Amino acid sequence: MKFFLYLCLSASLLCTVVFSHHGGEHDDEHTDHTDDHKHDHGDHKHGDHSGHHKNHGHHGKGKHDSYHHVHFNESTACHKIAPYNAQFAFKFYKQVADSKPSENIFFSPVSISTAFAMLSLGAKSKTQDEILEGLSFNRSEITKEDVHSGFQHLHHVLNDPNSELQLDSGNALFIDTKLKLLQTFLDDVKRNYESEAFSSDFTNSDETKKQINSYVDKKTNGKIPELLSSVDRDTILFLINWIYFRGKWEIPFEEKYTSEGDFHVDENTVVKVPFMRRTGMYNALLSENVTVVQIPYKGNTSALFILPKEGKLGYIEQNLEKSAIKKWKSKFHRMSLNLALPKFSISTTLNLKEQFNKLGVTQVFSDAADLSGITDQAKLKVSGAIHKAALSVDEKGTEAAAATVLEIMPMSLPPTVTFDKPFVCVIYNKETHSTLFMGRIVNPVAA
Template sequence: MKFFTVRSLCPILLFTLVVGQPEVSDDQQSNESNQQIVESLDSFSWKLYSQLAKAHMSENLFYSPMSISMAFSMVSLGATSETRQQIFKGLELNTTVIKEEAIYSGFKHLLQTPNQLNSDLELNIANALFVEEKLNLLQKFKDEIKAFYKSELISVNFQQLEEAKNLINSYVEEKTNGLIEKLLSELSVDTVMVLINTLYFKGSWTNAFNVNQTRKEDFHVDENTIEKVPMMKREGVYPVAFFDDLECTVVKVPYKGNASAIFIIPNKGKLQDVEKAFQEGSLSERMKQLKPKKINLWIPKLSLSKKLNLKTELTPIGFGHLFSKSADLSKISNDVKLEVSQANHQAVIIMNEEGTVAAAATSIGVVVTSIEIVPEVKANKPFILIIQLDFQAIPLFIGRINNPNN
């Protein structure tokens, strides 16, 4: 879940650099352009992971790079050329390779992703702009944000802060099926616009875990800390690889409907080394080495929520200009000068025997038993979790689980 609040400053006369309005066309939604968007999203995902891993070394992490990228790209529609280019750079979108028109068409195509999924997988993406009723948005901005992002425009009286906050929180709660109830705790009296992006995912394991096999097991948080956590167990065939050079195991656990949860399980004490290796871009190549193999898989049940102040987290990785007073958002409105006053993100995950809800249905798999020795893959120490759509390897959520009980 991602939101921006935009605060009005003293009204001044502004010179607006007018650039051509991006046009929506089928040609610009080519497979090549879409692939470039996905590659940029993947690159941004790990750049942000690197920053978060350093800033929150002993904490759980969970966030949606797709939600964050989409929200910032929406903001870029209201930015003039310099500020817009800084946003693109922060999002790892190289405009020398992909044109601005293709960027916006690419995000429009991402919004259509849920239509490509079958009924076994639920993915809902929604965008909304809550706008002060007295603020005059430029027509071009309104047209573009509707055309590319299907954003609702909702008029709000921000002079009634409590009512405005409750309206926005109710919208978020509805779009996330109740997972996020109170996103906004406060609003500034100067707020004139709140931009919301929500992403709700619900997937059922292709082969459900048997609840009767779930039991309390040791989870090695660090050398000195062991927690008892509920561990789910299932023997089955999964794509897996044991990387001796990285000292980690990677296993892919599929959901029904062309999505997967990828567990990157470092050997004890090797989390930071593994994080560095995957931040340097080796994940996609490593995933090609996964082979189906019968294993005893142990993964913890999860229920956690993570909030991030993105002004703090993103400033070191290229977004400082957007969060400064020199940012130019005059393509939103030329009535007042605008600045981004808040940028917050919240993500929630519930993972159990049936599947995963992030913001389950049950199937039972029957396999032939044998007396062969089956390798054990056990996520009983800090690990990295990725939830992705398989057909384009689109990262929906990324997390690092240091302690399932926190």
């Protein structure tokens, strides 16, 4: 019998509040970057494996006590993988944008890359090659060891408790009690991805679903209460990645200035949206084809809001890549703006199996899959991978701001920039050169 491994990615970003989760039903047919766990689950530890992985609990801000402040240079491990992660992020964005030309899209490239890189530890031969190449890693330029050490370092930096970056991320394996994983795989995923491991009785699908949903609910502070709606009895392994970002604007918007306005979805559709408004100093580019405004969060993370001129959305998206953003940023001016940004919440779902097939990653989803690095007890293939993501933008974030910030403003009347038609958003961490989230907002009030 062919048994199934299921990739469940969960990602949440708050405050902007953003949260995202990944999961999905079993398929029976089965079928660059820009400058750019909290407490243990406690239940159902993977006791059947002597080498099971269990993180030792994150404390304080929900990050690991053993993390230390990291100094960077050009050979830093996470910087070695950054160009490839950037290439994947923009390539993946353009592919999704092409397939959904008039819909909201939103996803976490770093979450998707982390999950598939971790999966590649258990893949062999062509299956492994396809996964790494699908993630844009050039095997003639970077070794597998550098790939995994890069993700290991990235995880440490993003979870550094000494950083102002309000982010937690992690990985987990839920393993059927009758399945014994290879110790080398367990060791590798713990060392490189700090993955926790838990035993589950997949014959009791309701209990397994409850166990996994409870774990993810806790890790995402209740933002993803139900990752899974069902668990197929043929599934024997769940691989979960989660990232939870509680970003706080460096300078918040004031709620008293938020007021309703028109958002032009297309030439025939106008919806009412609350617009956050603030006059202040921003790094921005106002050009013939596009307006780009950078809004910083605390902790070396910023959001780029990219507003194409009328009729230029497709052109901007097709040319959206690291070099384009670098060029825009080189033309930034520190200027005073009357900024109006929609206050909104959206959620989107991506079928990663479908998208990765387009990237040439096909074998891992087929009966020809070689995942023998995970277990020698059963023939595995990935039955599905669904990425569910949500974005919510508000004035302050998850915590009220109490600081007073003084800005020196020019005497001249500042220009007004209103994000009142479809725009693109890129949220990136400068310290690691990592894109955390990307999206296109076509309709801020769409479900």
